[in-house]
Amino acid sequence: MEQLIKKYGTNDPFELAKALYIEVVFEPLGDSFGYFSRFNRTTLIHINESLPYKKQITTCAHELGHVILHPDTNAAFLKSNTYYPTSKIEQEANDFMLELLFNREGEHSISIKEATEEYGAPKQLLYKNFYN
Ligand SMILES: [Zn+2]
Incomplete structure (x- = not known):
């Protein structure tokens, strides 16, 4: 993760995707936060256009995690209204998102409160893996 951030000089998931x-597209997705798709050699991250900006950032980071960690899974939908993982790959995509965004500088960062309360991250995990 630190290598990725260093290489591209940013932890902004939209910049990293670029x-x-x-390609990141914003569209109406009903209850879903987002998903990714592949067509030929093109990878797209679809994000629900009606989400607040902060949720678009975390959704993009989560989907980026799928693209990088699970390139062979297709159409991994993030279930509506929750980031609580329902499977191992969801957990891994969430961990990727947290590692990218937790405790960083600037607007592309989430606090420990957001991480634990909104994204279901156990406090111990954050301290252990991401805090130092
Ligand atoms: Zn997911």
Whole structure:
């Protein structure tokens, strides 16, 4: 993760997607936060256009996690209204999102309160893996 951030000089998931030739599209998705798709060699991250900006950031980071960690899973939908993981791959995508965004500088950062209360991250995990 630190290598990725250093290489592209940002932890902004939209910037990282661009640097990795992944197109991010905003569209109406009903109850879903987002998902990713592949067509030929093009990878798209779809984000629900009606989410607040902060949720678009975390959704983009989560989907980026799927694209990088689970390139062979298709159409991994983030279930509506919750970031609580329902499976191992959801957990891994969430961990990727947290690692990218937790305790960083600027607007592309989430606090420990957000991480634990909104995204279901156990406090001990944050201290252990991401805090130092
Ligand atoms: Zn997911």
